[in-house]
Amino acid sequence: MHHAQGPLLTVDVSERTAETEDIDDVLAGFIGGRGVGTKLAVDRIPTDVEPLSPANRVLFTTGPLQHSQMSFTGRMNATSVSPLTDGLCSTNAGGFMSRNFTATGYGAVEITGASDEPLALHVTDEGVEFEDVPDLEGALTSEVSTYMEEEHGLDEDAVACIGPAGENLVRFASIMTTENRAFGRGGLGAVLGSKGVKAITFSGDADPVEYDFPDVTGEVHREAATSDNIMKRQGTASMTEYANKVEALPSYYFSELSFEGAEGISGDRVEEKKYRKGTCSACAFACKLPTRDEESGLETEGPEYETVMAFGSNSGVDDIVSVMKSNELCDELGMDTISAGDAVAAYLASEDAFGDSELIHETVEKIAHREGVGDTLAEGVARCHDELGVEDWTVKGLEFAAHDGRKLNGQGLSFAVANRGADHMYSTFYALEYPLVGRDQAMNPEGLEGKAARLVERENHHAVLDSGVVCKFSRDFVTDDRLAALLDAPFEELMDVGARIVELERAFNNARGFDRSDDRLPYELEGLDAAIDEYYAARGWNDDGTVPGGLSGGGDVASADD
Structure with a gap:
């Protein structure tokens, strides 16, 4: 199976230190992107962490397909414990930063600790430079980009930063890249703000990883263009x-x-x-x-x-x-x-x-x-x-995102059970119900019959896309067989990886107190309780919305006291 490669770079902004360690086993088991971010978060972030404390971590990851030149692959992932939802949250952003990230040679980069002064981190294939940036306090995102270009010769595509909202710990602050592309949902910008990190840049000259990608990369690119x-x-x-x-x-x-x-x-x-x-x-x-x-x-x-x-x-x-x-x-x-x-x-x-x-x-x-x-x-x-x-x-x-679940009932179910909350991209179930897909995939928007099992499939599939990392709008181009070919693994094996990612998220959130009572909607939806039962059964989870065995299969459970 193709997967991201390179060590984990841990940057402690309290001590201003950086160290690397091998994570080959995590990369091989979870592909990259959201999968690797989730697994590392589960292993390394205390389950009782306060999201805006120094003990929380922000993990930046991307996937093997960022080493291709295929359309729909200009994306990367960030994972942390959300100050908005209090649960584990992965969010991905488009733009141009993902290939600057791969040029550093790292498989993942994590930020921990907290700086007393506004700080910029410059991550390259040679390590990390810590730069005090008091003049950027309160700066808009475009002003940060201008500074990085004038002072460091780095264009906006190399920059991830926060604006005043992140500095002021707004619980839905985003991390911005390429000025107007966002790691948007869940407030991870506030997590960086709590760490005193105003900006991170990625650049380098690491040798590209050689993957034997199939000809399908060219086919997808041509179809996207035409x-x-x-x-x-x-x-x-x-x-x-x-x-x-x-x-x-x-x-x-x-x-x-x-x-x-x-x-x-x-x-x-x-x-x-x-x-x-x-x-x-x-x-x-x-x-x-x-x-x-x-x-x-x-x-x-x-x-x-x-x-x-x-x-x-x-x-x-x-x-x-x-x-x-x-x-x-x-x-x-x-x-x-x-x-x-x-x-x-x-x-x-x-x-x-x-x-x-x-x-x-x-x-x-x-x-x-x-x-x-x-x-x-x-x-x-x-x-x-x-x-x-x-x-x-x-x-x-x-x-809530749009695509209202009161009309698109399967999307309503998705909003209720998604580990990330009322997020439309976790399964994009709405695409089946408008529909935005062919008749062979479309579903009646009314009712929930038969939708729980389909939702499980969609969530698993999207977890793999987020690990690849592949844009969700590739649905007409990156078919199941093409995805399997691109990642060099049987499709069923990939779906097993997706299921593990979703389950790790759920188990971590369970350890933070989440259960069935959190899988709810602010409106009545006929048959919702029965559909949630079906969803849990399809995943093999307990009736109360918890994962049997908890995090026992996902690595050691950390404590904030460790």
């Missing part, structure tokens, strides 16, 4: 009007399932603002969205559909330029647009102020700097909904 797909013009924003039509578009802080102003924030409106092509490293699909509003001069990348939902329909906004500005603010300040947008929508609901764009943009700034009501919202909806007097629209503390 396909006629609306995402090439509109990105995921192309979903907006369709989701609205089938009543799966959350609106007015989840109180409605469609939005009368959807046309104003549709994919067509985004396409009108797109001024050039955008892509990730080596990808010919080019579905990214560099956009510009000529009247105001505003430029950003996006918004994608999830941002359109959070800062558009869910906030009662029908103006794409307003959503673009919200998107750009989040990128510069370093926040997940979904969680930030939902938190703002909750505040608008409490103030009866839906559609107030000026208030929205002011509130985004206040969240990042924890000023006024922003300090309350920075804690996330699960922690502040009572104070606001609104419902708690989260699962496991993670704010």
Whole structure:
């Protein structure tokens, strides 16, 4: 089986030391990316760790396919214990950093400890340089990129950084790379902020790993280049009007399932603002969205559909330029647009102020700097909904993505049981229910019959993609047989690896107190309890949502007292 290669680099920012160790057994068993990040986290992070303490760790990993030049492989992974959900969280980002990471020669890089002063880490194939960066305190993400280029000759593709939100420990702060690509969900930017790490750069001249990749890499690349797909013009924003039509578009802080102003924030409106092509490293699909509003001069990348939902329909906004500005603010300040947008929508609901764009943009700034009501919202909806007097629209503390489970019931089940919480990318079950796949894969969006077993398959498959690392939008190109060929292993063996990853996540979270009571939704879904039973049975888990034997099969359980 093809897998990532290289040692683990551990960077202790408290002691300003760096050391390497062999992790060949972990790499061979878990491929790379999310799988390796999960296994190392389970082995090395105390199960009782406080997420914003020095004992927590952030693990950066990528996979074997980042050594190819195949489309859909410009991605990498970050794993840590989330300050938003309090559970183990892996998140991946696109852009161009993954191949800079492989050039360092490390199989994984982890950050632990805490620095008293703002710090930049420069990771190369020769080791780590620690740089005090007091002048970057409070800097926007674009300002960090400018500094790295002017002072170190490193472009934005080599940089991962946090904005003011991460420094101020906003629980949904993101880690940004290539300025506008985000390790978005779960608040890992706050974890770096708690460690005093403002930025990390990756560069080097390590010899590339030689893999015997099959000819399918060229086939995928050619098909991606020649396909006629609306995402090439509109990105995921192309979903907006369709989701609205089938009543799966959350609106007015989840109180409605469609939005009368959807046309104003549709994919067509985004396409009108797109001024050039955008892509990730080596990808010919080019579905990214560099956009510009000529009247105001505003430029950003996006918004994608999830941002359109959070800062558009869910906030009662029908103006794409307003959503673009919200998107750009989040990128510069370093926040997940979904969680930030939902938190703002909750505040608008409490103030009866839906559609107030000026208030929205002011509130985004206040969240990042924890000023006024922003300090309350920075804690996330699960922690502040009572104070606001609104419902708690989260699962496991993670704010909801779009693709509403009240209409797409299998996606609702996925939201309920996903280890990461209310996240649409954990299984992308919505793709089967709109459907965005062929008839042979499509499922009726209503009801949950037969969906639990299918969900298990989807989660396992996506865990492998996240370990490869392969973009989820490759679904029409990287088929099961091609994935098996690319990773040089039988498909069934790969799915076993995916199952182990999901189970390790669950077992770690169980050790932190998570159980069936956390697998819930803020709305009624007929048959949900029975479907959850079926899901547990398909995975071989206990009726209470725990893994038999706990972490006994996943490595030694660490303690914060160790």
